[in-house]
Amino acid sequence: MGSLNGQNNHSSLPAAHDCLLERITALLSRWHGLQMAVQNQWGGHDSFQKSQQLAADIFSWFIHSKAPQIEDLKNLLHERMLLSLNTEIEDGSIEEVAEQLMIMHEEYLHGNR
Numbered sequence: 001m002g003s004l005n006g007q008n009n010h011s012s013l014p015a016a017h018d019c020l021l022e023r024i025t026a027l028l029s030r031w032h033g034l035q036m037a038v039q040n041q042w043g044g045h046d047s048f049q050k051s052q053q054l055a056a057d058i059f060s061w062f063i064h065s066k067a068p069q070i071e072d073l074k075n076l077l078h079e080r081m082l083l084s085l086n087t088e089i090e091d092g093s094i095e096e097v098a099e100q101l102m103i104m105h106e107e108y109l110h111g112n113r
Contacts, residue, residue, distance in 0.1 A: 017063070020108045024062075024101065025055040031097050033089045034081070043085035050084045062105050073098045 028034055034051055041047045054077075061076060062068055077094045081087045 016108065017059075020062070020104070021055065021059045023104050023108075024058050025052075027097065027100055027104065028055050028058075031093060033087065033091065033093050034085070037081065037085040037087040042087050047085060050080075054080050054084070058101060062101075062108075068102070068105060070098050070102050073101060 028051065034054070037043060038047045038051050043050045057080065058073075058076070061073070065072075074094055077098060078089065081089050081094070
């Protein structure tokens with residue numbers, strides 16, 4: 001099964017930002033629904049790259065949102081899984097992943113990296 005852990009070329013990012021991106025990437029690499037989509041290439045031959053882009057997009061969303069809301073994050077995850085990876089997730093894992101991502105972001109904001 002493919003993993004999202006790869007070399008990141010984000011040397012211009014502050015260490016805390018880089019750590020947040022790595023944690024997001026690690027969480028997504030453990031998400032069964034996403035990994036099934038990548039492994040089976042449901043989003044096409046570039047499914048792995050799309051999964052990496054999802055991690056980068058979530059990171060960017062957190063960094064640029066003034067007050068991130070979990071409902072918006074759930075919508076982002078659902079939309080990207082459906083449109084980019086042709087995968088409908090109905091097992092409740094989007095909610096679980098969104099909750100874990102929000103906790104991760106809160107820890108980041110409070111310096112618990």
